[in-house]
Amino acid sequence: MxxxxxxxxxxxxxxxxxxxxxxxxxxxxxxxxxxxIGNQPxxxxxxxxxxxxxxRAAGKxxxxxxxxxxxxxxxxxxxxxKLGIQADHFIRTSSPEHQKTVxxxxxxxxxxxxxxxxxxxxAYCVSDNLFATEAKPGEPCPICTRTLEAVTxxxxxxxxxxxxxxxxxxxxKHPEFIQPESRRNEVISFVKGGLTDLSIxxxxxxxxxxxxxxxxxxxxxxxxxxxxxxxxxxxxxWQSKGLWPADLHLVGKEIIRFHAVYWPAFLMAAGxxxxxxIWAHGWLLFDNDKMSKTKGNVVRPLPIAEIMGFxxxxxxxxxxxxxxxxxxxxxxxxxxxxxxDLANGIGNLASRTLSMIHQYRGGKVPKSDGxxxxxxxxxxxxxxxxxxxxxxxxNKGLDRIWALITATDKLIVERAPWKLVKDPESAExxxxxxxxxxxxxxxxxxxxxxxxxxxxxxxxxQLGCPSEVDQLRVADLHWGKLPAGQELRPVQPxxxxxxxxxxxxxxxxxxxxxxxxxxxxxxxxVKEEKPALDLAPEITIDDFSKIDLRVGVVLEAxxxxxxxxxxxxxxxxxxxxxxxxxxxxxxxxxxxxxxGRKVVIVANLAPRKLRGLTSQGMIVAAxxxxxLPVLAGFxxxxxxxxxxx
RNA sequence: GCCGGCGUAGCUCAGCUGGUUAGAGCGACGGUCUCAUAAGCCGUAGGUCGUAGGUUCAAGUCCUACCACCGGCACCA
Numbered sequence: 001m002x003x004x005x006x007x008x009x010x011x012x013x014x015x016x017x018x019x020x021x022x023x024x025x026x027x028x029x030x031x032x033x034x035x036x037i038g039n040q041p042x043x044x045x046x047x048x049x050x051x052x053x054x055x056r057a058a059g060k061x062x063x064x065x066x067x068x069x070x071x072x073x074x075x076x077x078x079x080x081x082k083l084g085i086q087a088d089h090f091i092r093t094s095s096p097e098h099q100k101t102v103x104x105x106x107x108x109x110x111x112x113x114x115x116x117x118x119x120x121x122x123a124y125c126v127s128d129n130l131f132a133t134e135a136k137p138g139e140p141c142p143i144c145t146r147t148l149e150a151v152t153x154x155x156x157x158x159x160x161x162x163x164x165x166x167x168x169x170x171x172x173k174h175p176e177f178i179q180p181e182s183r184r185n186e187v188i189s190f191v192k193g194g195l196t197d198l199s200i201x202x203x204x205x206x207x208x209x210x211x212x213x214x215x216x217x218x219x220x221x222x223x224x225x226x227x228x229x230x231x232x233x234x235x236x237x238w239q240s241k242g243l244w245p246a247d248l249h250l251v252g253k254e255i256i257r258f259h260a261v262y263w264p265a266f267l268m269a270a271g272x273x274x275x276x277x278i279w280a281h282g283w284l285l286f287d288n289d290k291m292s293k294t295k296g297n298v299v300r301p302l303p304i305a306e307i308m309g310f311x312x313x314x315x316x317x318x319x320x321x322x323x324x325x326x327x328x329x330x331x332x333x334x335x336x337x338x339x340x341d342l343a344n345g346i347g348n349l350a351s352r353t354l355s356m357i358h359q360y361r362g363g364k365v366p367k368s369d370g371x372x373x374x375x376x377x378x379x380x381x382x383x384x385x386x387x388x389x390x391x392x393x394x395n396k397g398l399d400r401i402w403a404l405i406t407a408t409d410k411l412i413v414e415r416a417p418w419k420l421v422k423d424p425e426s427a428e429x430x431x432x433x434x435x436x437x438x439x440x441x442x443x444x445x446x447x448x449x450x451x452x453x454x455x456x457x458x459x460x461x462q463l464g465c466p467s468e469v470d471q472l473r474v475a476d477l478h479w480g481k482l483p484a485g486q487e488l489r490p491v492q493p494x495x496x497x498x499x500x501x502x503x504x505x506x507x508x509x510x511x512x513x514x515x516x517x518x519x520x521x522x523x524x525x526v527k528e529e530k531p532a533l534d535l536a537p538e539i540t541i542d543d544f545s546k547i548d549l550r551v552g553v554v555l556e557a558x559x560x561x562x563x564x565x566x567x568x569x570x571x572x573x574x575x576x577x578x579x580x581x582x583x584x585x586x587x588x589x590x591x592x593x594x595x596g597r598k599v600v601i602v603a604n605l606a607p608r609k610l611r612g613l614t615s616q617g618m619i620v621a622a623x624x625x626x627x628l629p630v631l632a633g634f635x636x637x638x639x640x641x642x643x644x645x
Numbered sequence: 646g647c648c649g650g651c652g653u654a655g656c657u658c659a660g661c662u663g664g665u666u667a668g669a670g671c672g673a674c675g676g677u678c679u680c681a682u683a684a685g686c687c688g689u690a691g692g693u694c695g696u697a698g699g700u701u702c703a704a705g706u707c708c709u710a711c712c713a714c715c716g717g718c719a720c721c722a
Contacts, residue, residue, distance in 0.1 A: 182649060186717045189648070193718075253716085320657080326715085328657080333671090340671065344684050352681030359680075399659095399670080406685095413686045418679065497682050563720045564646070584721040611720065621722085629722070 003039045005030065005248035006229045008255065009046035009091060012072040013053050015518040016079045018299040018329060019252075019291065022284050022317055026392075027250055028085040029318060032450035033389045037474055042243060044232030045080075046091035047073045048225040050218075055207040061523035065207040069094060071521060082302060083310045084454050089232035093224055099209045101235035102219055102227045106156075106200075106211065108270035114159045115200070115269075119152070156201040156217065163265040164195050170264065176277055178260045180324045183253060183280045187260045198262065226263045230272070238272070246275040256280040279392065282326035284317075299329060300518070303510025307503065311452035312338045312495075318394040318451050335503045338495070342455075345405050346444060347495035350459050352412065353437040354491045360421045365438060365464070366431035367484035374411070374436045375479040377404060378443050382477045385447050394451070401447050408440045438463065439482045445469065446477045455494050464488045548604040549620065549644035551634075552579070557591035563611050569594060571617075573601055574641025582615035588628040600632045600644060 007027040010020050027043050034041035049069040058068035073092050080087055091098055109115050171177055171188055178184035200223040201211050208218030229249065234241035251259045259278045267274050286297045304313045316334050319341070321327030357363060369375070381404045388397030411433065420430040442463055449456045449469045457469045464486045552573035560566035560582065567586045570578040581601065600620040607616045621629035 182716075185649065189718070322658090333657085336671065339682095339684095343682055348682055348684045350681095352685075354681095356680045402670085409685055412680075413678070416678075416680085421680095491681090493682050495682080497684075560720090561646070565721050582721090586721095618722095623722070 001039045002242060003034045003041040003248075004233055004243040004246050005041070005043045005250065006232065006246055007043060007045040007087075007250050008252065009044075009048045009093065009225060009228045010076060011048045011051075011053075012069045013057060015072065015522060016076050016301070017291070018301050019284050020076075021079070021083060021301040021313075022321070022327070023250055023252060023281065024080060024085050024087070025083065025314055025317055026281070026323065026394075027087070029314070029389075029394065029450050030248075030250075030392070031086070031088075032453065032470065033386075035470070036446075036450060036472055037386065037390075042088040042232075044089040044091055044229055045087045046089070046228055046232070047076055047093065048221065048228070049073070049092055049094045050208045050224055051221045052205055052207075055205060057522075063523075066094065075518075075521065079301065082305055084314070091228040091231050093209070093228055095231075097235060098228060098231045101231040102209045102224050103212050104236040105227050105230070105266065105270050106219070106223075108272075109158065109266065112269055112271060114162065116157050116159065117154065118157045118197075119154055153203050155199040155203075156211065156214075158198045158200045158223070158266070158269070160195045160198045160262065160265055163268060164191060166268060167191050167195075167261060167264060170274065174276075177274075178256070179277060179279045183256050183260075187256060190257065191261060195261070195265075222258055222262065223266070226258060226266065229263075229275075245273040247277065249275050249278045251278060251280050253280040253282055279324070281324055282321075284321070285326055285328045286330070300511055300514040303507060303514050304334070307506050307510055308334070308338060308498070309455060309495075311455040312342065314451055315341065315398075319398040320395070322395055323392045331504045331507050332500065334507075335498055335500045339497055339500070341402065342495035343493075343497040345402060346441075346448070346459075347493060349405055349409060349437070350441045350462070351491055351493060353434070353441055354462060354488055356417050357434050357438060357488055358491065360417065360430065361434060363488045365482055365484055365486040365488070366434050368428075368431045368435035369480060370436040370439050371411070371432060374408070374440065377407060378440060378479050382443065382447065382474075386474065389450070397447075398451070401444055404440060405444060408437055412437060435482070435484075439479060442482050443477055443479070446472050458492075458494045462489050462491060462494075545645070546604075547602060550574070550601050550603040551638050551640055551642040551644070552599055552601045553640050554594045554597050554599060557594035559586060559591060560611050560613065566611060567591060567594065568613055569619075571599065571601060571619075572640055573603060574639075579603075579616040580614055581617050581619060582610040582613050583619040583621075585619065585621060585629050585631065588630070597631070598633060598638070598640075 005027065007024050010016070024045055027045065031041040031043055047069065049065075049072075054069060055065050058065045061068060069092070073090075077090060079085075080090075106115065168188065168191055171184065171191075175184070178187055198220075200220045201214075201217040202208065202220055203216045203218075205218060206216075208221070209224055211217035211219060229246060230238060230244065233243035233246065238244040249259050249263075256278070259280075264274050283291075285291065286299055291298045301310075301313060304310075312334070316337050317327070317329075320329075320333065320337065357365065381400050384400050385397040388394070388400070415429065415433040417430055417433055420426040420433070441459070442465070445456050445460050445463070446469075449460075449472060453470060460469045463482075550573045552571040554569050554571050555578050556570040558568050560568050563586075565584045565586050566582055567584075567589065569581050569583065571581050572578045579601070602618045602620065605617050607614055609615070620632040622632065623629045
């Protein structure tokens, strides 16, 4: 049975980090698992290469967009290669095959009456390539808080509004369509709130897929990017490939809306079948903190792979993170987990078992059926693990594998083969014990092979098994498949124990070096730690003088009901009546903190109604990104009404 | 403000439809074997199960309110 699924295609505005790695890794494990249970899995990932952002970033480096994205696409491919990740389709949105698919999809939608030409005037975020329908130019972007630019242009629109009921009906009929449940509910409530039509093309940018016969229109990046999943399944020719509809889209929780609302609508409009399931997983945090470029706490995967082996990272992410929830990554936990699970766990069990067979039985698997109790335990474990992996409950499955390992360690201590070997009467019991341990190692190798393909292959080899581990099928996991007389190969530690402190130092050092390498690759100035500020357009002194800033003192302050960010204040700026001002500072300042405080007011701003209250001006405050606002103030005292210039 | 989630041992978390002395892994400490990667095995950790009420013969497990944190929406920056 085919099993076609996808991972997001990653935006080429930066190098791969551990977040990209996580999603793609899950896909890779799923693929190897699907293969093991007898399906023919294929998955798609790739790079999302269009948009103003890429065009600008390339320009800054003096490169063409194509040259720029070539570098980054290669970087992603190189990463997946070094992490043992084998994607079947790596779709670059700048490729001719993808261009064809997008144009074809558009024609389908248009022929079916779901596309129309209209005019759009409004605020556009360059960074997110997003029309901010709720905001105005000059205001910060609702997603990234950068200043929105004013854009007026003729666009093609997609009739998203026509799909409200159809989508809701689909969600209703297929409860498994959006997972996990909490995301499903969020999407449903979003769609119930009503959908507005979507602008799907842009003019004024050359780096994009052209709309056929409609120059200078190019496609909006999201319309473009989502279709990559279809390109991976054969594009316009999807019917002959037999991959579409996809069985699964794996996505990060931040892009669930694009996948669960827009994408199904595009597909319905084009007359294509919908994917069976969309699974939103959580984020990978670093030391329980959100990773972000500005914080400088983004983790790169390659140094970890080089220092500890990529399987160590693969296991960590699969065992430590509950799929769907946010997970945490930390260097110490990584090394600890490695020592506990790999060095002391499976690695040591394999090592002691094989050594004993070498020493006591001439390196040949003894003839025995093994302990029946373990035969049963092993069978139950295999069943449980396969089922858990099938439900993406990797951590649960892995826990069960380790329970089997622990039980086997106990068995060895109970039987004490080193004593049995001295007593000829106990030959059968010794054979049975050694066989049981070796067979457990073999079965665990099978179960672990999707997660740790590379190092498990090494263990497999030491066990003397002739086949390749990625050729294993479920039937090979049955108890007793280890042939008596099979000759073991020399024992070599596959997971040598690591010094926690030393390894952590190496990892951190490696991370810094890798960061530098990526910065050079992307043409970022290495010395210059501070990124260029995203300044508003230049103005003259006359422009500035239009703004009347005044010193005021807060007389009264109270929360606004129904709005947790708003504070309603009376501010005296030296006029007859104090001004009524509503400001979004309630998260940072309590009302009582505000009373008596000197603040800076934009005094000639047109009044505006907020939550039913009139705001006659605004308070000047600074903030970083989405951080809390900090009010502007003075070190020396100054009278109320003073003008700032 | 509305909707949803969540708060259990030092850390990470299990605890399904309520029922004996509340569990696991990691870390720590003590003991022990020696086949093994200073690994394994055994034992110890006494935690008001966020707070306060309530239902019940019985609540971590259900109800209410509140607090903390995390999402989504609204509102705003």
